[in-house]
Amino acid sequence: MSDIRPAGPLDPETQQSEALDQVAPATVPDTAQPGVPPSAQPKTKKKDGKPASLWTDAWYDLRRRPLFIGSAIMIFILVVMAIFPQLFTSVNPYDAATCQLIDARTPPSAGHLFGQDNQGCDVFAKTIYGARVSIMVGVTTMIVTALFGGLLGLIAGFRSGATDVILSRTTEIFFAIPLILGALLILVIFGRGNVWTVMLALSVLAWPMTFRIMRASVITAKNQDYVMAARALGAGAGRIMFRHILPNALAPVIVIAMINLGGFIAAEAALSYLGVGIQSPEISWGLMIADARDRFLEAWHPLIFPSIFLSITVLAFIMLGDAVRDALDPKLR
Amino acid sequence: MAATGERVLEVRDLVKHFPLTQGIVFKRQIGQIKAVDGVSFDLHRGETLGVVGESGCGKSTLAKVLMALERPTSGSVKINGVDMAAAKGGALKRMRRNVQMVMQDPYTSLNPRMTVGDIIGEPYEIHPDVAPRGDRRRKVQELLEVVGLNPDHINRYPHQFSGGQRQRIGIARGLALQPEIIICDEPVSALDVSIQAQVINLLERLQNEFNLAYIFIAHDLSVVRHISDRVAVMYLGKLVELGKDTEIYDKPAHPYTQALLSAVPVPDPEGREQRERIILQGDPPSPANPPSGCRFRTRCWKAQEICAKEEPLLEIRAGTAHESACHFAESQDIVHA
Numbered sequence: 001m002s003d004i005r006p007a008g009p010l011d012p013e014t015q016q017s018e019a020l021d022q023v024a025p026a027t028v029p030d031t032a033q034p035g036v037p038p039s040a041q042p043k044t045k046k047k048d049g050k051p052a053s054l055w056t057d058a059w060y061d062l063r064r065r066p067l068f069i070g071s072a073i074m075i076f077i078l079v080v081m082a083i084f085p086q087l088f089t090s091v092n093p094y095d096a097a098t099c100q101l102i103d104a105r106t107p108p109s110a111g112h113l114f115g116q117d118n119q120g121c122d123v124f125a126k127t128i129y130g131a132r133v134s135i136m137v138g139v140t141t142m143i144v145t146a147l148f149g150g151l152l153g154l155i156a157g158f159r160s161g162a163t164d165v166i167l168s169r170t171t172e173i174f175f176a177i178p179l180i181l182g183a184l185l186i187l188v189i190f191g192r193g194n195v196w197t198v199m200l201a202l203s204v205l206a207w208p209m210t211f212r213i214m215r216a217s218v219i220t221a222k223n224q225d226y227v228m229a230a231r232a233l234g235a236g237a238g239r240i241m242f243r244h245i246l247p248n249a250l251a252p253v254i255v256i257a258m259i260n261l262g263g264f265i266a267a268e269a270a271l272s273y274l275g276v277g278i279q280s281p282e283i284s285w286g287l288m289i290a291d292a293r294d295r296f297l298e299a300w301h302p303l304i305f306p307s308i309f310l311s312i313t314v315l316a317f318i319m320l321g322d323a324v325r326d327a328l329d330p331k332l333r
Numbered sequence: 334m335a336a337t338g339e340r341v342l343e344v345r346d347l348v349k350h351f352p353l354t355q356g357i358v359f360k361r362q363i364g365q366i367k368a369v370d371g372v373s374f375d376l377h378r379g380e381t382l383g384v385v386g387e388s389g390c391g392k393s394t395l396a397k398v399l400m401a402l403e404r405p406t407s408g409s410v411k412i413n414g415v416d417m418a419a420a421k422g423g424a425l426k427r428m429r430r431n432v433q434m435v436m437q438d439p440y441t442s443l444n445p446r447m448t449v450g451d452i453i454g455e456p457y458e459i460h461p462d463v464a465p466r467g468d469r470r471r472k473v474q475e476l477l478e479v480v481g482l483n484p485d486h487i488n489r490y491p492h493q494f495s496g497g498q499r500q501r502i503g504i505a506r507g508l509a510l511q512p513e514i515i516i517c518d519e520p521v522s523a524l525d526v527s528i529q530a531q532v533i534n535l536l537e538r539l540q541n542e543f544n545l546a547y548i549f550i551a552h553d554l555s556v557v558r559h560i561s562d563r564v565a566v567m568y569l570g571k572l573v574e575l576g577k578d579t580e581i582y583d584k585p586a587h588p589y590t591q592a593l594l595s596a597v598p599v600p601d602p603e604g605r606e607q608r609e610r611i612i613l614q615g616d617p618p619s620p621a622n623p624p625s626g627c628r629f630r631t632r633c634w635k636a637q638e639i640c641a642k643e644e645p646l647l648e649i650r651a652g653t654a655h656e657s658a659c660h661f662a663e664s665q666d667i668v669h670a
């Protein structure tokens with residue numbers, strides 16, 4: 001107490017009690033009731049009385065959403081599948097000896113759950129191993145675009161003026177190129193496609209989406225009163241950007257990144273299907289679908305099973321993004 | 334609330350013009366908004382200066398310029414004799430310790446992602462030499478207590494508090510650096526009337542305790558009268574009248590002040606029907622193209638030829654005890670008439 005006062009002639013204790021006496025009648029209806037435990041007060045949902053931040057509130061909300069639980073379980077299984085495919089199948093589809101050409105296009109049976117494809121390889125094992133490429137391309141592209149687009153968006157929104165004009169116009173050039181068509185062109189230039197060139201092609205073309213979302217939410221956050229209060233305290237640009245603006249601008253970027261992730265997985269499959277993405281002998285769902293399409297009327301199973309996995313994966317990420325968006329939006333609570 | 338003490342703030346001929354531009358790539362200046370146009374006043378230690386005026390008269394721009402959030406076009410803002418408007422970098426940052434702000438809307442002035450402890454402790458992080466690191470938490474709790482909040486709520490987030498409590502948090506943040514001047518930009522206009530009184534009482538108590546000087550901006554005349562030692566009336570970027578609260582309220586000399594006071598609602602139904610209301614014609618002129626001479630002449634019932642030609646200066650005029658900017662200044666009791 002005493003050191004907050006420029007010149008405190010009185011004993012700090014007496015003055016403090018005086019101060020409290022003065023303020024006591026005024027604060028009774030205003031301050032939180034001391035008798036009520038914090039957990040019973042509105043908006044503090046956690047039982048242990050810890051403060052509820054936006055993220056803890058969102059987490060509380062998410063755990064009760066079937067949409068989130070379902071998509072999270074799906075994504076967990078897919079990620080495990082991508083990292084440890086041998087947990088799900090004993091057959092290694094990269095080993096040519098596992099393929100029996102004589103059994104080509106055999107329908108599903110007890111030995112081959114999803115049947116065998118044109119080369120006589122096990123479709124189940126290939127589908128399991130195909131998850132790796134999809135998840136890798138999706139997650140890496142999402143991280144690269146979120147970081148790159150997000151950082152540029154933060155700078156453009158915060159600096160405004162000439163920096164913003166230059167960055168925004170550059171973004172618009174990239175924004176005008178359709179994702180699949182542009183990626184097709186880039187991959188044709190590279191020649192033989194692989195996981196890395198697909199990621200690069202998608203990242204180069206997809207960052208403007210995150211850029212725009214980030215720039216817009218930074219501009220909204222920048223004009224808030226608490227940013228002005230921080231400037232009045234003498235806070236520097238770094239503190240204002242990373243303590244005040246970024247945490248308040250991040251939520252929509254995270255949501256759009258998750259929804260985009262599903263789109264990247266679909267785009268990878270499309271590029272592989274078109275023959276410019278992942279190349280054989282690498283395994284990818286898009287490639288499997290492409291291989292199976294000519295003989296679809298004779299054998300449906302090599303096409304249908306990877307297609308189902310692809311759809312479920314894309315759907316799971318989009319649903320997860322949706323659930324997170326709803327949980328982060330306080331108006332929907 | 335004795336207004337005796339040395340001068341802590343000295344504002345001289347403060348001007349803030351915002352350029353009006355046209356075109357997107359090649360911006361051309363086609364004019365300027367004269368938001369604040371030649372304002373001068375002093376503020377003494379422990380004193381409250383109320384600033385009143387209608388919307389758009391430049392009150393909030395004045396506050397921003399005084400906080401050095403906007404650079405003035407010209408003029409000086411001297412704090413303890415040092416010009417803040419000319420200060421830069423580290424010197425400006427040090428000067429900011431002396432002037433802090435309480436904002437209008439308690440719902441947007443606190444970062445929703447920071448705990449109360451972080452919000453009130455942020456001034457110490459920005460100015461680390463004010464309080465050593467280990468001491469900060471205790472200081473924040475003391476500040477919470479000073480503004481009448483429970484110090485145990487240090488880890489809570491702003492959305493867990495009511496509007497009045499949030500405004501107390503904002504006041505605690507303003508007090509953290511032990512400033513001499515606090516600029517209150519409509520600190521109670523977003524609050525319920527019952528909570529307004531609590532916050533006003535808190536501000537008055539803090540003023541007595543820490544010998545603070547306030548600039549209290551508001552459009553509620555009764556609130557300003559309650560808290561102010563002196564009152565400045567603003568119209569279209571200029572001060573039109575400046576004096577002690579009793580002088581302004583009981584003996585207003587400028588026609589604009591008289592019109593403002595006649596609009597104060599009277600809670601007593603007895604006799605209020607007979608009270609003379611001065612109803613001004615028209616809207617305030619555009620601050621981009623203010624009238625020549627006296628800016629109020631276009632709406633003034635006393636306007637003569639001289640008002641268009643000669644700008645009335647803010648000075649003590651015959652028949653009045655305080656400063657007013659009107660060629661025909663004349664004391665008139667509006668409130669009690």
